[in-house]
Amino acid sequence: MAPKILDQFGRPIDRTLLAQERAVPSVTGIQHPFEETVATGLQPGRLARTLREAGTGDMFNFLTLAEEIEEREPHYRYVLETRKNAVTSLNAQVDPASESARDVEIADFLRNAIVETPAFKTLPDMLVDGLSKGYSNVEIIWDLSSGWVPRRYVWRDPRLFQFDLATRTQFRLRVQGVADGVPLEPLKYLTHVPLLKMGLPARNGLARVAAWSFMFKSFSMRDWAQFLEIYGMPMRLGKYGPGSSADDRAVLLQAVRSLGRDAAAIVPVGMTIDLVEAKGFSDKPFEGNVRFLDEQLSKLVIGKPGDGVGSSKAGEEVLDKVRADIKKSDARDLALTLMDQLIRPVVDLNFGPQKAYPNLHFPIPERKDLQVWSDAVGKFVDRGLEVEASQIYDQLGLKEPAAGAKLLRTPDAGGPQPKPAQVTPVEKASAYRIDPRICPACGPAMLAADDPNAEMDEVDELVAEALESWRPDMTPTVAAIRAAADQATSYEGFQAALERIAPDLPVARLARRLAKLGMIGKGLGDAGLE
Structure with missing residues (x-):
């Protein structure tokens, strides 16, 4: 007899059931079209009873209400979808347990046979439905023709399942006529219970908290609609004379009603209709209460107030x-x-x-300035830091090139080099009005380099002379500072060395030249020469 295959809990696996659909009416005896409604006419008493029943394990009415809230409450639906999409939009990643050939082979198998298949792409959407209802069950239909591979996944209505009566922690398939349900077949279901709070899974789920806001908001919306119906348009006031008959008054009443509905009416001669504006009333309390409840739902679902709409890029990143x-x-x-x-x-x-085992996870990309990040990594690599190329690809959102792929490369050093960009000579500027591209100290010299034919005035020549001799003047000073830096073992030590050698730095030659050029420049300026 062939040995039995056991699941992770030691239960024998029946291969004949793995390729079949089990959560269907033919097995459960329960018809799938659930037509019951809980949200219609919801009152505090009924809501409290529904939540109390769910807490004891009877979740049928609560699950119905949770689905109806998503269907009827636009703001809750919006923020809930925002939270779901924040996870389902992430790409699943499989990392091998190690770099050994066997572990890499297993990871590649999981990528090709499961994670990269079309069926898996929608699986996270099915599982995160548990955020609202507290749990989500997805049935696996297996393909056993060549190995053990899931062929497709089927989301099952959570009302097809129940908790065991003893512990209220184990999921059972709801079967008509069986009070405690039947245990779920091994390897047939994926059961996702988000860790939203500690305690029984039956008391989990965002809809359990959102139900109260939904009920109170429905009260405010109904009262708001009635207020607008009464006070949102002018009151039609009909006036009739003292001698009017009952038929005349009936005609006037019908005219007043028609005026509110059709904006047109006729009345007999002698009767009038006045439009009286409602004053002293406001719909702000209804609007304020609705907005307050929406903010509470936003805090509950996405963790912050607001409706998720920002008026600027910074606002979008926050909200x-x-x-x-x-x-x-x-x-x-x-x-x-x-x-x-x-x-x-x-x-x-x-x-x-x-x-x-390989690790499947959903990496969350972090916002970072790639320019700053790449500059920092480049400097560390230049100083000997060893960095894996795969990490660079991950940070940039790029895939590692496949073997034989055409790659983009920088031009070879021995090959033809791109011509340098043509530099257009700028308008000649003086030492006091220098082009913003260049520094004040080397402006005239740079201008002369850009335009060899430019005529140099006295100030330009003076600056050019100073720049030509800066290296002999500065070499002794730079050498002394560099020697102090080489001998220092810390930043504080280098500062102390600078203070110690400052009085003896060989700057006399440089000072004399600067004083001479400064005096000449001042004379040219006093003479009105630019």
């Missing part, structure tokens, strides 16, 4: 994203579920148990 720690936590929970319930079983079934 249009889920709070960073929440995003990291959701990505971690999703990765743990996939590692424990999908990656490890697939590795065990295809390669046998391993001492170390």
Whole structure:
């Protein structure tokens, strides 16, 4: 007899069930179209009862309400989708357990057979549905024709499942006529329970908190609509004479009502209709309450107030994203579920148990200035820091080039070099009005270099003379400072050395030249020469 294959909990695996769909009416006896409604006419008493039932494990009404809130409440739907998309938009990454050939082979198998398949692309969207309802169950349909590989994933309505009556922590398939349900078949389901709070999974889920805001907001919206219906348009006041008959008054009443609906009416001669503006009333309390409840929902779901819309780039970075720690936590929970319930079983079934397993995770790219980052890394590499090329590719969002791929390269040193950019001579400037591209000290000399035919005046010649002799004048001073730097063992030591040698620095020659040129320049300036 062939040996039985056990799952991670020691339960035998029935291969014949892995390729079948199990959460279907033919197995559960439960029809899938769930037509019940809880949100219609929701009152505090019924909501409290629904949440109390969910806390004891009977989650059918709560799950119905959670789905209805997503359908009826636009702001909750928006911020919930924002939080979901913050995780599902991340790319799954598989890292081998080590650099050994076997571990690399296992990681490549997981990428090709699972992570990079079209079926897996929507799997995170199915699992993060548990953020609202507290849990999400996805059924796996396996392909056993060549190895153990999931062929597709099917999201199952959470109302098809229940908790066991004893501990209220184990998931069971809801089967009609079976009070405690039936245990889930091994390797048939992925069950994602986001770690939103400690305690029973039945008391998890954002919808459990959002339900109160949804109910209170529905009250405000209904009252707001009634207020606008009554006070949002002028009151139509009909006036009739003292001798009017009952039929005349009925005609006037019908005219007043038609005026509000059709903006047109007729009345007999002698009757009038006045439009009276409502004063002293405001809809601000209703609007304020609705906005307040929306802010609470935003804090609950994305971790910050606001509606996720920014008026500027900086505003978008602050408001249009889920709070960073929440995003990291959701990505971690999703990765743990996939590692424990999908990656490890697939590795065990295809390669046998391993001492170390590949790591599936959802790396979150961090905002950084690539120019500053690349300059810093380049300087460290120049000083001997060893950096893996793969890390550079990851930071830049690029893939490592495949073998034989056409690569972009810098021109070879021996090959034809690109011609330097043509420098257009700028308008000749004086020592006091120097082109903004260049420094004040070397302006005239640079201008002369740009335009060899430019005529130099006395000041230009004076500056050129000073620049020609700067190296002999500065060499002794620079040599003394460099010697102090070479002997110093710390920054503080270098500062102390500079203070010690400052009085003896050989700057006399430089000072004499600067004084001479300064006096000549002052004379030219006094003479009105530029």
